[in-house]
Amino acid sequence: MTRPRTAVVVGATNGIGKAISCHLAREGYQVIAVGRGGEGRRDEVLSFLEKCSAESKTAAAAAAAIPTSGDDDPSPPSIPPIGHEFRPCDAFDLSQVKTCASDIVRDRGGGGIDALVMTQGMATVQSFTPTVDGNDMKLTLHYWSRAAFAYCLLPAMRRRSSSICGIMPGGPVIMSVLSGGVHSPYVKYRTDPELRNNYTIVNAANLAGYYTDLFLDRLASTPPNSGINFVHAAPGFVNTNWGTEMPCYIRGPIRILQRFVGKSPSECAGFMVGPILRCGSSTDIGLIMPSSGGVGESGVDANTGAGRNRGVYIMNEDGTSGKLTKGHTPEAMEDVWRTTKDVLGRSGIQLED
Numbered sequence: 594m595t596r597p598r599t600a601v602v603v604g605a606t607n608g609i610g611k612a613i614s615c616h617l618a619r620e621g622y623q624v625i626a627v628g629r630g631g632e633g634r635r636d637e638v639l640s641f642l643e644k645c646s647a648e649s650k651t652a653a654a655a656a657a658a659i660p661t662s663g664d665d666d667p668s669p670p671s672i673p674p675i676g677h678e679f680r681p682c683d684a685f686d687l688s689q690v691k692t693c694a695s696d697i698v699r700d701r702g703g704g705g706i707d708a709l710v711m712t713q714g715m716a717t718v719q720s721f722t723p724t725v726d727g728n729d730m731k732l733t734l735h736y737w738s739r740a741a742f743a744y745c746l747l748p749a750m751r752r753r754s755s756s757i758c759g760i761m762p763g764g765p766v767i768m769s770v771l772s773g774g775v776h777s778p779y780v781k782y783r784t785d786p787e788l789r790n791n792y793t794i795v796n797a798a799n800l801a802g803y804y805t806d807l808f809l810d811r812l813a814s815t816p817p818n819s820g821i822n823f824v825h826a827a828p829g830f831v832n833t834n835w836g837t838e839m840p841c842y843i844r845g846p847i848r849i850l851q852r853f854v855g856k857s858p859s860e861c862a863g864f865m866v867g868p869i870l871r872c873g874s875s876t877d878i879g880l881i882m883p884s885s886g887g888v889g890e891s892g893v894d895a896n897t898g899a900g901r902n903r904g905v906y907i908m909n910e911d912g913t914s915g916k917l918t919k920g921h922t923p924e925a926m927e928d929v930w931r932t933t934k935d936v937l938g939r940s941g942i943q944l945e946d
């Protein structure tokens with residue numbers, strides 16, 4: 594019996610993450626859904642995922658059970674349940690993120706992980722609001738916790754990228770669904786690296802997007818990660834519960850707009866899972882070519898990215914390739930790495946250079 598591919602989806606309890614996890618389950622993936630726990634959450638998430646898997650199993654079984662002449666048992670062959678998991682984790686608390694990720698790596702044993710998708714988020718108009726770790730809440734969901742998950746799950750992703758079983762021929766995928774290609778650089782990354790003094794909604798959005806580009810690019814250009822694909826995606830405008838934390842005078846118009854011009858979560862998920870499905874069927878490692886204009890490696894054109902074979906891939910809402918910001922420089926990458934190292938280090942997550 595072959596082992597299913599495994600995807601960790603953070604923020605799988607609602608919105609885009611929930612739709613992505615269903616899409617992957619339908620494609621035969623075992624989903625490790627990560628999200629806030631609570632009364633009945635585990636059962637709710639697992640029965641939802643089993644339903645998603647059953648949709649594809651039913652189709653596969655029906656196709657496999659086309660009756661031949663003389664066959665008097667038309668019932669489809671039974672297919673074993675895929676064994677999805679729900680792991681409770683409050684991503685505001687980086688020590689919970691560390692524990693959750695380390696537990697997954699430990700429990701996967703030699704198995705590895707084929708995809709990590711991070712969608713945890715919130716939309717607020719509040720100013721810097723500290724978490725238990727003293728970091729801002731929104732930045733924690735959109736960047737610090739995502740950097741922590743990506744870094745802590747690397748051992749399991751590397752295991753998969755070096756696997757000889759060819760389960761993911763294009764290599765595993767780490768994807769942050771946030772704002773790839775649609776944010777600007779956060780210019781105060783040196784003087785106010787954690788946004789403690791210049792907090793605005795725009796700066797918070799730019800910081801999270803900009804740091805994501807630079808951090809994932811830094812991970813991508815580190816040799817042990819060369820078999821892993823790093824993606825920063827923008828979902829576009831999607832009809833989810835996004836903005837629940839906003840005051841009602843802002844939330845009302847958002848809901849009306851979402852209804853009329855927003856994509857459905859399922860349509861969005863269809864685009865977001867594209868790189869994962871491509872890497873699951875391609876025979877080329879590094880199928881996802883990095884976005885142009887990046888920092889580049891030696892012998893590489895830093896403006897066009899030509900000749901570069903490792904780096905973050907920016908994905909637009911329709912699955913096409915997007916662009917890095919003009920502020921994407923080697924200096925910024927090192928500064929953001931150091932800042933991330935400081936912040937995660939305060940919560941016991943040690944980044945190694």
Ligand SMILES: NC(=O)c1ccc[n+]([C@@H]2O[C@H](COP(=O)([O-])OP(=O)(O)OC[C@H]3O[C@@H](n4cnc5c(N)ncnc54)[C@H](OP(=O)(O)O)[C@@H]3O)[C@@H](O)[C@H]2O)c1
Nearest residue numbers: 604606607608609629683684685713714830831833834835
């Ligand atoms: N929807 C859009 O139009 C849009 C546009 C641009 C960017 N985005 C970005 O895309 C991402 C996903 O958006 P969405 O529309 O799916 O948002 P959503 O419907 O609000 O879902 C957010 C998800 O994050 C989870 N979450 C929130 N706080 C958490 C915490 N402390 N720990 C763990 N999980 C937590 C939520 O869990 P619960 O179920 O427990 O609440 C939920 O599963 C967000 O980063 C958002 O900023 C969305």
